[in-house]
Amino acid sequence: MRELTFGYSPCPNDTFAFHALTFGLIDTSIRIAPVLLDIEELNRRAHHGEFDLTKLSVGAFAAVGDRYTLLRSGAALGHGVGPLVVTRTPMSLAEAVSGVVAIPGRETTAYRLLRLAAPSLEQAVEMRYDRILQAVSSREVKAGLIIHESRFTYADHGLHKAVDLGDWWEQETNLPVPLAGICARADLAADTATEVERAIRASVQYAFDHPEASREYVRANAQELSDEVCAQHIALYVNAHSLDIGYDGMRAIRRLTHDDTANR
Incomplete structure (x- = not known):
């Protein structure tokens, strides 16, 4: 073979x-x-x-x-494995997506979930997933859609969770x-x-x-x-x-x- x-x-x-x-x-x-x-x-x-x-x-x-x-x-x-939306200060998902949101790619599952949970999202900028936390911290973007290990380290950057899209999906679908x-x-x-x-x-x-x-x-x-x-x-x-x-x-x-x- x-x-x-x-x-x-x-x-x-x-x-x-x-x-x-x-x-x-x-x-x-x-x-x-x-x-x-x-x-x-x-x-x-x-x-x-x-x-x-x-x-x-x-x-x-x-x-x-x-x-x-x-x-x-x-x-x-x-269960409990979904992506998060994080921001510099505590806010709702609707507030978070009212500005520019950094995303790890338009074909990621994370972005698809975000589009479902926040259809009002208009401004998204793609960047490598491991750059997103810094982009939020430095005010380059209003919010960040994070995946992989970033869900364990975002608090170290002084950031706050606006929504856990995994929790949202599970509540919506029970899947x-x-x-x-x-x-x-x-x-x-x-x-x-x-x-x-x-x-x-x-x-x-x-x-x-x-x-x-x-x-x-x-x-x-x-x-x-x-x-x-x-x-x-x-x-x-x-x-x-x-x-x-x-x-x-x-x-x-x-x-x-x-x-x-x-x-x-």
Whole structure:
């Protein structure tokens, strides 16, 4: 079997979950060439079908058309995992979106959720997710839509939570928040896609069974995150849905991707 390119993020949840697959620690005929990129960059590259396997925001699924097929393993879903809108001073969501809001990308699930929760949003500026907290602190923007580890560190910047969009989604739907999934390029042979799905599931299970095995790999890609933040990040985003999306997870993905009010 040929080597498959696999695009995933350098965030602790991905390096933890896919460490065993990347370094050949599980029994599989799959060999991968990992490419670690920011999630919005992965979303953009999916338009051209650049990678055989890729992590994608659920909010980006519609944009890639028939290029990719969602796998049931490796996904990021759950309860209490949603993006936040943060501001310099306490205010409501309506007040926060009355000015310029920094977002981590127009194809991210975070932005799709924000469009649903705040349809009055008019001014959004895209920037890399790890720049957003500073942009809010420095008054470059009125509010920031934050993802990944920023939900654990925004208070260190003196910022305040205007809304937890995960809480909003769960109250609206009674479903888990569907953040991202692993997708296989649609032209992969069916038996290859099946083995990839099994191998990713085995990699996640290996991570659960051997949580210390990936420590160096996680730290090497975690920029300046503390061990505590890395651990919080992993515990939040890698869960039972990462082994298998599950019935409620698939319902949540269908609900989010078919809500036309966010397609504006």
